[in-house]
Amino acid sequence: MLGMPLDDAVQRLPDRIPLSEASFFAIVIAIQSRTGGSLSEALGNLSRVLRERKKMEAKIKAMSGEAKASAGIIGALPVVVAGLLYATSPEYIGLLFTTQTGHIVMAACGLLMLGGTLMMRKMSPESVAQVQRGMAERPDSVPDLKTINVPTLIVTGDEDVLTGPPEAELMRQNIPSSKLKVIRRAGHYSPWEQPGEAGQLLRQFLDSVYGA
Numbered sequence: 001m002l003g004m005p006l007d008d009a010v011q012r013l014p015d016r017i018p019l020s021e022a023s024f025f026a027i028v029i030a031i032q033s034r035t036g037g038s039l040s041e042a043l044g045n046l047s048r049v050l051r052e053r054k055k056m057e058a059k060i061k062a063m064s065g066e067a068k069a070s071a072g073i074i075g076a077l078p079v080v081v082a083g084l085l086y087a088t089s090p091e092y093i094g095l096l097f098t099t100q101t102g103h104i105v106m107a108a109c110g111l112l113m114l115g116g117t118l119m120m121r122k123m124s125p126e127s128v129a130q131v132q133r134g135m136a137e138r139p140d141s142v143p144d145l146k147t148i149n150v151p152t153l154i155v156t157g158d159e160d161v162l163t164g165p166p167e168a169e170l171m172r173q174n175i176p177s178s179k180l181k182v183i184r185r186a187g188h189y190s191p192w193e194q195p196g197e198a199g200q201l202l203r204q205f206l207d208s209v210y211g212a
Helices: 006-010 020-035 037-086 100-121 125-136 165-174 195-210
Strands: 152-157 178-183
Touching: 006 020, 006 152, 020 037, 037 100, 152 165, 152 195, 178 195
Parallel strands: 152 178
Antiparallel strands: none
């Protein structure tokens, strides 16, 4: 590349380094060399865009991993519950194994569980990105929250990346007669991750609404 103009040299950079970041860099340099302006400002804007892309990529991977973990939990939960019932009340659950109706119910439930688990486990970052785009294009429904006129309990985890404390606080501010509780060391599925604390919050809320 010795002796080549800067923009021509940079245009060949993506051929040697096949990364989207290199393509963005080449485009910025080419535009700046033709139009002029502050190179530092252009590179600063590019760095912010690339950082936001990385953050979004990490968020999408986290959401995809959370869906796959949920699939594992949902798939294992019925087996665990069935085992506990068989150990504590074998005559209660024995009907599923000794009657034709029980066999049909077990087969139907097994097929539905298998289909749902496989569907969640096959969630790719691309499909999660499509869901994110769809969510971003939804109309703003925050004004509709003010129409809720029943006692409302808003529960979120302090590690929730989908509807975390900032989003939950926005809902609390817009829903009359609402309460916000944040569960520590919990993500998007706080009732599963911290079932004891989530159940206690729910009991306290119901007692405050209906009376102890």
